[in-house]
Amino acid sequence: MYKIKTLNNIAKEGLELFSDRFEIVDDKDVNGILLRSYKMHDMELPSSLEAVGRAGAGVNNIPIDKCSEKGIVVFNTPGANANAVKELVMAGLLLASRNIVGAIDWAKTLKDKGDEVPKLVEAGKSNFVGPEIKGKTLGVIGLGAIGVLVANAAEALGMKVLGYDPFISVESAWELDHNIKKSDTLDDLFMNSDYISIHVPLMDNTKGMINDENISLMKDGVRLLNFSRAGLCDDSSLEKALESGKIARYITDFPYDKVLNMKNVICIPHLGASTPESEINCAVMAVNEVKDYIENGNITNSVNYPECNMGVCHATSRIAVNHKNIPYMVSNITTALASKNINIIDMINKSKKDWAYTLIDVESKITSEIVDELKAIDGIVKVRVIK
Numbered sequence: 001m002y003k004i005k006t007l008n009n010i011a012k013e014g015l016e017l018f019s020d021r022f023e024i025v026d027d028k029d030v031n032g033i034l035l036r037s038y039k040m041h042d043m044e045l046p047s048s049l050e051a052v053g054r055a056g057a058g059v060n061n062i063p064i065d066k067c068s069e070k071g072i073v074v075f076n077t078p079g080a081n082a083n084a085v086k087e088l089v090m091a092g093l094l095l096a097s098r099n100i101v102g103a104i105d106w107a108k109t110l111k112d113k114g115d116e117v118p119k120l121v122e123a124g125k126s127n128f129v130g131p132e133i134k135g136k137t138l139g140v141i142g143l144g145a146i147g148v149l150v151a152n153a154a155e156a157l158g159m160k161v162l163g164y165d166p167f168i169s170v171e172s173a174w175e176l177d178h179n180i181k182k183s184d185t186l187d188d189l190f191m192n193s194d195y196i197s198i199h200v201p202l203m204d205n206t207k208g209m210i211n212d213e214n215i216s217l218m219k220d221g222v223r224l225l226n227f228s229r230a231g232l233c234d235d236s237s238l239e240k241a242l243e244s245g246k247i248a249r250y251i252t253d254f255p256y257d258k259v260l261n262m263k264n265v266i267c268i269p270h271l272g273a274s275t276p277e278s279e280i281n282c283a284v285m286a287v288n289e290v291k292d293y294i295e296n297g298n299i300t301n302s303v304n305y306p307e308c309n310m311g312v313c314h315a316t317s318r319i320a321v322n323h324k325n326i327p328y329m330v331s332n333i334t335t336a337l338a339s340k341n342i343n344i345i346d347m348i349n350k351s352k353k354d355w356a357y358t359l360i361d362v363e364s365k366i367t368s369e370i371v372d373e374l375k376a377i378d379g380i381v382k383v384r385v386i387k
């Protein structure tokens with residue numbers, strides 16, 4: 001029986017896809033982990049762990065390098081929550097413009113003022129005037145699953161849209177509305193946008209990407225939306241810019257104490273992906289990925305190991321080997337098998353940056369002696385007998 005542990009609520013529509021070869025448990029020694037935003041960095045990773053399925057996009061809550069070194073494949077669910085986030089970002093654009101939150105708060109103060117309320121409303125509403133988004137320029141940083149949807153939706157609402165993504169995928173480029181203009185540099189986007197929305201992952205090279213230097217390039221009174229991760233904006237730069245009015249409003253899905261105390265900030269409690277549709281999409285995708293990896297050794301949508309698919313094993317045995325992407329690995333693995341007179345009938349070797357994966361179907365039963373021999377090869381970090 002394969003053991004799966006969930007570290008956050010995972011929609012039942014996903015969990016139900018596990019066959020009766022799987023059980024959901026609260027043990028330490030599990031084969032798979034499913035999670036959403038749970039921070040795994042301080043967690044001990046058991047040697048039994050084969051797969052981590054992030055039901056969502058961002059993987060900054062998972063110790064990817066540590067997982068790679070232990071041969072643990074980390075999956076995410078690209079695009080599965082993108083529409084949910086896009087819809088909240090569109091709400092964010094309007095919240096950034098029309099002072100809706102301030103106005104609603106003020107309207108609440110009129111409670112119990114009886115027949116005076118309509119008069120007070122008409123007298124007070126001028127304090128909450130805010131601009132339309134139509135005709136304004138939105139700069140979208142990161143044109144992946146979410147950025148593309150945001151860019152297209154903003155364009156459909158009459159905005160001019162500038163997009164910046166030096167690593168844009170062919171698929172995203174095809175999805176992008178032809179009216180969206182490419183910004184060749186981030187500086188160009190900063191200088192020309194009335195609204196800026198960030199849709200990049202939090203990584204070493206994106207951390208603090210909104211800082212004093214590039215805020216100084218922005219238009220006065222720019223409105224900034226961050227539905228990606230708190231760490232993309234430098235705290236003190238943000239605080240200064242909000243205080244001076246350089247940034248007129250900051251809308252974020254990532255509240256923390258310091259930002260909650262800043263002026264002109266609207267905080268949403270990380271609700272971007274919190275729709276039933278997105279929770280189900282993510283759970284279904286994550287469960288299918290983890291299940292196919294544990295049962296068949298196939299890899300789809302991993303962030304640390306390569307895509308690899310040999311379908312269901314019809315041979316006598318299948319071996320899955322996670323290893324470093326270094327010379328002689330394939331020859332060392334096949335030599336070890338040949339030395340035991342094991343005939344390979346199908347195999348795939350794929351790599352992704354520093355890590356590689358070899359899936360081999362053979363005509364013989366695999367003994368623990370062979371597994372130990374493979375494990376002893378320098379560079380191999382995990383060996384699994386799938387069948």
Ligand SMILES: NC(=O)C1=CN([C@@H]2O[C@H](COP(=O)(O)OP(=O)(O)OC[C@H]3O[C@@H](n4cnc5c(N)ncnc54)[C@H](O)[C@@H]3O)[C@@H](O)[C@H]2O)C=CC1
Pocket residue numbers: 056057058059078079081082085141142143144145146147164165166167168169172199200201202205206227228229253270271272273274
């Ligand atoms: N608020 C929420 O609940 C959610 C937040 N997110 C956040 O949004 C981020 C983006 O999500 P997706 O669009 O689904 O991911 P994605 O992987 O489809 O897109 C990310 C895009 O950013 C681009 N990129 C990477 N580095 C860049 C850089 N330095 N400059 C410009 N572009 C860069 C990539 O080329 C890619 O096209 C996630 O990493 C996550 O942090 C995602 C889902 C839900």
Ligand SMILES: O=C(O)CCC(=O)C(=O)O
Pocket residue numbers: 036037055056057058059081270272273274
């Ligand atoms: O699962 C969630 O609610 C968080 C979604 C998210 O932030 C992501 O997918 O990166």
